[in-house]
Amino acid sequence: MKPFLMFCSAATCALATATLTPAATAQTQASTAKPVPVATLVKQVDIPYQSFTLDNGLKVLVHTDRKAPIVAVSTWYDVGSKHEPKGKTGFAHLFEHLMFNGSENAPGDFFEPLKQVGATDFNGTTSFDRTNYFETVPKQALDRALFLESDRMGYLLGAITQGVLDEQRGVVQNEKRQGDNQPYGLVYYKVLEELLGGTPYGHNVIGSMEDLDAASLEDVKNWFRSHYGPNNAVLVLAGDIDVATARPLVEKYFGGIKAGPESRLPAVTVPTLAQPKTVTMKDRVAATMILKTWAVPGLNDADAVPLDVFGEVLGGLASSRLDNALVRREKSVVQVSAGVQSMAQLGMFTVQAIVKPGVDAASVSQRLDAIMTDLIRNGPTADEVQRVATTNVAQRIAGLESVGGFGGKAVALASGELYSNDPLFFKKQLEAMARVTPAQVKAAGAKWLTRPALTIIVEPGQRDAYQEAQGVAAAKPAAAAPQAEPAKGTRGALPGVAAVTDLDFPDVSRTKLSNGIDLVYAQRKAVPITQVAMSFDAGAVADPDTKLGTQGLTLSLLDEGTTTKDSIAIAEARERLGAVIGTGSSADRTYLTLATPSANLAGSVDLFADVVRNPAFAPAEVERVRTQMLTGIAQELTSPQGLANRALPTLIYGKGNPYAKLAAGSGEPAAVKALTRDDLVAFHRAWIRPDKATVYVVSDRPLAEVRAALDARFGTWQGQGTAGTKAFTVAPQQSAPKILLVDRPDSPQSLIMAGQMTSLDPATELLPQLTANQVLGSGFLSRINMELRENKHWSYGARGGYSWMERAVPYMISAPVQADRTGDSIKAIQQQVRDFLTTKGVTQAELTREVNGTTRELAGRFETSGAVLGALQENDLRHRPDNFYDTVAQKYRTMTVQQLDAAARGALDPNRFVYVVVGDASKVRPQLDSLGLPVEVVPAAALATSATTASK
Structure with a gap:
């Protein structure tokens, strides 16, 4: 199903008559292969499992999958927001957070020991019906993962202090503000209230500010006692594991936990409104x-x-x-x-x-x-x-x-x-x-x-007043956590982790199609799917200087009609094949992608080739998609992230540098309005062409079959006219440090984005800089996130990282924070960056954590075909060898604290950051005036044309 509340360029209306293009007449179309019956595809979906139940009621399911030396651990509790009584909304979700904050025998955030073992996909979620926790770990770390999961099931309460409760309450409330702060962000509350009010499903999972504020320590402890026993849970182990191995481990770690109260399904009747x-x-x-x-x-x-x-x-x-x-x-x-x-x-x-x-x-x-x-x-x-x-x-x-x-x-x-x-x-x-x-x-x-x-x-119109906004105005400084002594652990130390075998990245093969297009291929047999990425040397920088949005409109129209099929026919053909055709771009590359069941590879590549080679750009379709695009641009100008993404590039790159075009977002409105069909045809001919293309494929099918399928449809493709060129004649020129405040009234949060241009050479390997930044800004345990989220609880999450492009490497920080703490949050970011780059560099413990985690997580990181496909493309863009990930573990193990400190200090300067703040200027401006930086206030509408100005 298509996502709600999203603007998209999905296939749309009937195609007007169009003239065949030279590209179309040059192509010899293969006959479209007939899709396989859906029943054949259903037979390919199977998850054999074995199960057992412990004496305390814990149900355990085990699925064996030997494709990688990893095991998924997934614990599901039969408790969600539907179990919450009146006055205690949000408790299930609050406990999802509390159960990540350490237990009696594993104090501190669970992210630390999970990171140490190389866990991937580790998180937790809460829904109306359940709460779950999950992580995928190297099989050598299964003992530790089971220890942690069992400890928060059976030994949690002694670790929950008033300070821990207050901390996670603040985090959850900022998660709520972050959602409320989006366009249409209050709609779901109204839907639940009006449609399902009076049923257990009648309130939002995240709860109300009032109920969260009122939650006492004893309230939340009683909630845990009532719902989180082993007899109220399902544990699934899937991966390089079997039931003979799993059963004694589960007995060892979970068997001693006492059963709790039985969860009772609330009575639910499907409600019917009395009248519309x-x-x-x-x-x-x-x-x-x-x-x-x-x-x-x-x-x-x-x-x-x-x-x-x-x-x-x-x-x-x-x-x-x-x-x-x-x-x-x-x-x-x-x-x-x-x-x-x-x-x-x-x-x-x-x-x-x-x-x-x-x-x-x-x-x-x-x-x-x-x-x-x-x-x-x-x-x-x-x-x-x-x-x-x-x-x-x-x-x-x-x-x-x-x-x-x-x-x-x-x-x-x-x-x-x-x-x-x-x-x-x-x-x-x-x-x-x-x-x-x-x-x-x-x-x-x-x-x-x-x-x-x-x-x-x-x-x-002006957003209606709503109760949750009062929590922002009434917010008080975070009080110091009361000194409470957590319970002493009784189960001993965390289990050790045996040596984890280094990654064996799939073998990469390289060949060419008949017309010279490079084909880069890796085989993965876990599932019968084929994924193709056709990457063109174009990207946002290829947009014409005075026509920003040309690429976006061109890509949006590719599946809106070819010279032989209208958009409905294209959409129906995709659906019969089970294929997904997509488009996208980065700063430096433009992508056309195909994912399909391999049984339908031939027919899917037929369709993909038609879309890539033969877009019609019918005038009626151009006008319709243009309107969609302009509405999407207008929506960007109401979104905190969309506004910040438009404001920051101008300050980082300056006028004339091609990367300043990133400030156009989805496009510059006046330019998009003026685009003609000829502009789109010209862009397609200049950039979406075989001499700009490299094809990357990950498939269960052998290379010979994949190459034959692609060569039959793309091997005769020849470019028409002159290829486009990129003009990097002007170096980035960052603005002097300042704060640009984008006024967005009625915002319960402010979005802070900060950045600076580094002098790093993007053609060199930046592994030391990236690793040092895992300590400063990347990931849950980074200093920036831990300070703003866990220590201050002013944010749901903050991060910083290098934007490693082909010709520039800026550094960016993003932090959505509660509105009344905007100025304090900038101070906190500045302090963390300054300390890291001067007196408080990487510690030996942080180095050990990052090296252990990054090397041990590699098998899980590249578990899927999509991840391998992304790595193939990234390695080419970074000029890395095909076996880079086979050798990267050894590179990490040679790193030193001194090397990482030097890498960070050589790249970043704490005094050179520029800041963009998107928030309510009436509330935020007074907080910014005391920070010692010039403050410039602009209305959101001013950002509609900033990219054009910057690129001239």
Whole structure:
């Protein structure tokens, strides 16, 4: 399903007649191969497992996958926000944070011992239905991971002091502010309140400021005692492990934990509104949003799969009914989506549209209703249902390459066990989707979606006052944590970690297509998918100086019609194949990508080649996508991150340097309005051409087969006209240190971005600088993050890092902070950077942590095909050998504290940073005037043209 609240350039309306381009006439099109049946794809999805249950009730699932020497550890607790009584909202999510903050036998943040062992994908999440913790570790570190997971399950309470509670309460409240601070950021609260109020699902997972403020130490300890026993949990081990090895380890670490109270499912009835209800909200947004929603059954209901298919047909597929009608043909909205958010005991079916500026929202609302009514009355076609099934199965195949993380095999098994008492429930869902009929989909829609709807309309305007904002105004300085003595540990030291074998990176092969395009290939057989990245030597710097946004509009139109297919035909073909075709760019490169089930490789490459080589740029499509793009740009100018991303590059690169074009974001509005079809054709011919291209592939299929498939479609491709060139004649010239305050009224947080241009040579290996920065700015344990998040709890997270581009290496810091602590946060950042670069450099303990963690994590880091594909491209851009990651562990082990200090101090100067602050100037300006730097205030609208000014 397409994401909500996102502007995108998904395939859109019908293609007007266009003349064949020279590129098209030169291509010999292979006949499109027929997609394999969806049932064939479903057979490729399997996660065999074994299970056992400890005497204390802990259910354990074990899946063996020997592709890499790693094990995913995933612990799921049957407690989420639906279990929270009135007055204690947010407790489950608060405990997710508290359970990362150390236990009786592992005091301090769990991130430290997990980093030491080379854990990847380690995190925790909370939903309405559950809380989970997960990490993927080298198999040699499994003992330590199980010790840590068992310690927070059975030995946590003695480590929770008032100081720890206050710290994580502050972090959670800033996580909430960060979400609230986004455009449309208050909508979800209203949806839950109006649609699900009175049910256990009727409040947001993150809770209310009031309830979080009121939580006492005894409150939270009682919450833990009631919900986090082993009999209320599922533990999944997936990877280089088997049940014979797993069982004694789990018994050793978890067997002595006593069972707790049984979790009870709250009573939930799917609510129905008495009558249709419309709620209108105001927010500082660029376009009106219409959201219609209905409460529907949860994922275990027989109607769950038919409703999911109904949502995909209506507004989830790229070729959905809503996209085809409202985006492509009528052009009344710039983005539309529909789908089900399924929880265990109920769900929400949502239709959402971003109205094209100038179009009457009421008429769009009526059209949404009419299109939905037609689908309910007549049902979907068999082809639509099959395309939904194929798309979903292909996504699941790709997702199951990971053993853990947010969506891998461990997640599939754990969620099935916890929600449905069946670890293989995911496969039953796919099988049900593969055999669902149009009649079943129609019946489910008629049953559940003809009931009264809740409609939320968000209009541009001053954001309505809301209760959560009061917490910002009333915020007080963080008090020193009370001196409480944590409980003494009784289980001994953390288990040691045996030597971890260095990474064996996949062998890399290099060849060429018939026309000379370089092909870089690596084979991965874990899942039957093929991923292709066609990288062009272009990027943001290739945008014409006075036409910033040309590349963006060109890329957005590639799948909006070729010389033989309109956009609907392209979207439908992708869906029948289960293929994903994407575009993107960095500062230096432009990417066209393909991911497909390998069984459909031939047909997918046919389609990919047509999109890459033969875009039609039909005038009607240009105008429609231009409007979408301009609306997206306007949305950037309401977003904290979008504003900061536009403001900082001008200060870092100065006028005339090509990288200053990054300040254009998605484009400069006046330039995008003036672009012609000829401009787009010229950009495509100059930059999207074979002599600018390198093709990177990771596939389970052998190189010969992959090369043959690509050569048949791209081997005859020849460039037309003159290739584009990049003019780096002006060196970056950073602004003098100052603070640029971008006024964004009503912001409960301020976004701080800081940066400086370094003198580092991007053509050299920067491993020492990058490693030193892991201590200063990169990762959870970095000093900047620990200071602002854990020590001060003024931020949900802050980070700093080098932006390593092909011809420049600036350093950037990003920190969203609560509004009343903006000035103090800049002071804290300055102090951390200054200390690190002078008297408090890298410690031996930090060096050991970073070397251990970085070398031990390599197998987990490159577990997936996507990660390997990214490494192939990065190695070429950095001029590294293909075996770089086979040798990098030895490079880390030779590093010294002195070397890292010298690398950081040679690159950074604490007195040269420039700052951008996006926030409410009326609240923030007084805090900045005392920092000793010039302060310049600009309105957000001024950033719409700053990139053009800077690049001249």
